Amino acid sequence: MGTTQLETAPEPKYWHLKTVLSDALDSEFAVGEILPNERDLAARFGVARATLRQALEQLELEGRLQRRRGVGTTVAPPRVGVAVGPARHSWPGAPGDDWQPADAAESDTVPSAVARMLATAPGDRVHIVRRTRLTQGRPVAAELLYVPAAAVPGCAESAAALTAPARARAVLRALQELRLDGQDRTVELGSARAEDAKQLDRLPGAPVLVVTTRYVSDGRTTAVSVATYRADTCRLTFGESTTLPLLAG
Numbered sequence: 001m002g003t004t005q006l007e008t009a010p011e012p013k014y015w016h017l018k019t020v021l022s023d024a025l026d027s028e029f030a031v032g033e034i035l036p037n038e039r040d041l042a043a044r045f046g047v048a049r050a051t052l053r054q055a056l057e058q059l060e061l062e063g064r065l066q067r068r069r070g071v072g073t074t075v076a077p078p079r080v081g082v083a084v085g086p087a088r089h090s091w092p093g094a095p096g097d098d099w100q101p102a103d104a105a106e107s108d109t110v111p112s113a114v115a116r117m118l119a120t121a122p123g124d125r126v127h128i129v130r131r132t133r134l135t136q137g138r139p140v141a142a143e144l145l146y147v148p149a150a151a152v153p154g155c156a157e158s159a160a161a162l163t164a165p166a167r168a169r170a171v172l173r174a175l176q177e178l179r180l181d182g183q184d185r186t187v188e189l190g191s192a193r194a195e196d197a198k199q200l201d202r203l204p205g206a207p208v209l210v211v212t213t214r215y216v217s218d219g220r221t222t223a224v225s226v227a228t229y230r231a232d233t234c235r236l237t238f239g240e241s242t243t244l245p246l247l248a249g
Contacts, residue, residue, distance in 0.1 A: 014054035017047055021055055025064055025075055035073045061207045063232045069203065079235040080135050084211055091180055092145055092225060093172030099131040099143060101168030106149060114146050117214055117224050125149035129168045132199060140234050142199040143227040147171055151222045178217045185213040196228045207231040
C-alpha cells in the first residue's frame, strides 16, 4: 500500500481527508471489512493521528464507518430505513408496534426536560418503561417511555408481581385505555450514553439520533418517549405529522 500525501486545500485538513477516505472506502474496502489501525492510516495519508481521528469521527457520523467493541473500525453497510411516527395515531405498544418491551420501574426522579413536558412535581411517581427496537434482527434503537403514575392509576399494584417484560406490557396496556388526542416529536443529534450504547452494541459517545415524542390525552401530556437510534445504521422516515396546540408550562 503506497503513501498518499494530501494536497493543500482551503477546507480543514480533516475534511479533505474525509473525502479521500470516503473514496478509498468505495474502491478498496468491502462492507464489514476492518480498517487498518490509526498509525498505519495516518502514515499512509501523511497526517497527524488527531487529524485522522477527526475524519474517522465524521465518517462514522455519516454512517460510513462503525466502531465495534473488541473488533475495531469497520466499513458500515448501507443505512436501513426506519419508520418513525406512523400515519395513524396510536399509543406505544399498539398492534403493529415493533418495539420489544424489556422492563418497567416506578421512580420519583426523571430528567428535568421530561418533568417539564409532563408537568410533574418533585416526588411525583412516574413509570419508566424500557423498550428495544429491532430491524432485520439487529437492535437499532433503545427507548425510555415516561408515564406519570397518576395517569394510569392502579397500574403499579397490578404490575408489582409480574416479570420485567410483563410489567412493561402492563403499563402499555393501561395507556391503550386512554384517549389519544395526538402526538408530536423532535429529532436531535446526540451521543450514546453508556446504558444505551450497551443495548445498541455501540461505544459510549457514539453518534445517535434522539427522537423525543410527546403524547397528549385530554389536553395534557400523558407520556413522553425518548428513543435513541443508531445514527450509523438508521435512516429515519416519517409519516403524517400532527400539529398540537402549545401547552401552558
